[in-house]
Amino acid sequence: QSALTQEASVSGTVGQKVTLSCTGNSNNIGSYAVGWYQQISHGAPKTVMFGNSLPSGIPDRFSGSKSGTTASLTISGLQPEDEADYYCSTWDYSLSAWVFGGGTKLTVL
């Protein structure tokens, strides 16, 4: 069982806004910056958000936020190329380890 909880699957249509969530606790999300990682067709992960920063080359339709012990990744104006698995991750100081969510499979209908 993953330390961080993500939806198993989310779907949306082209142009729609979708939000993926990642729930942890005060030892991880509540205290540290969260990273979001996109993995298309089992290829190498790509960072789409870390902390409040958008990596270079990532379109600004991706945005991240955090409230308490839940982090969210919002994709505004969903595109077919956004279909992928998305993982959240952060540091957990009680475990002294990086923890990942189980991943959300985003389907673009």
Next chain:
Amino acid sequence: EVQLVESGGGLVQPGRSLRLSCAASGFTFDDYAMHWVRQAPGKGLEWVSGISWNSGSIGYADSVKGRFTISRDNAKNSLYLQMNSLRAEDMALYYCAKGSRDGYNSPVDYWGQGTLVTVSS
């Protein structure tokens, strides 16, 4: 452009050792923490180990503690993972990843393409 190129993966028998390497370029290597993250076939991402910019802080997942050793050579812009006493459950694609700051509790911002480790007799 940030590039992380892993090497050293392959087929190894249970109980044997393997050393992974990661050659980094496109950024000031000794300014940033580095990580190894793995993904078993059909599974999610799992953090294996992290090391701060100057090797002063190092951490391991419980699943590899005592068997794996992470190290870095800042003069060679390289990251390493020495894996001993390998088990079937260590079989995975191993990714080298760059931290976004000097401490290894900072999120990853770049990933390599991975190197495959197969553990089988």
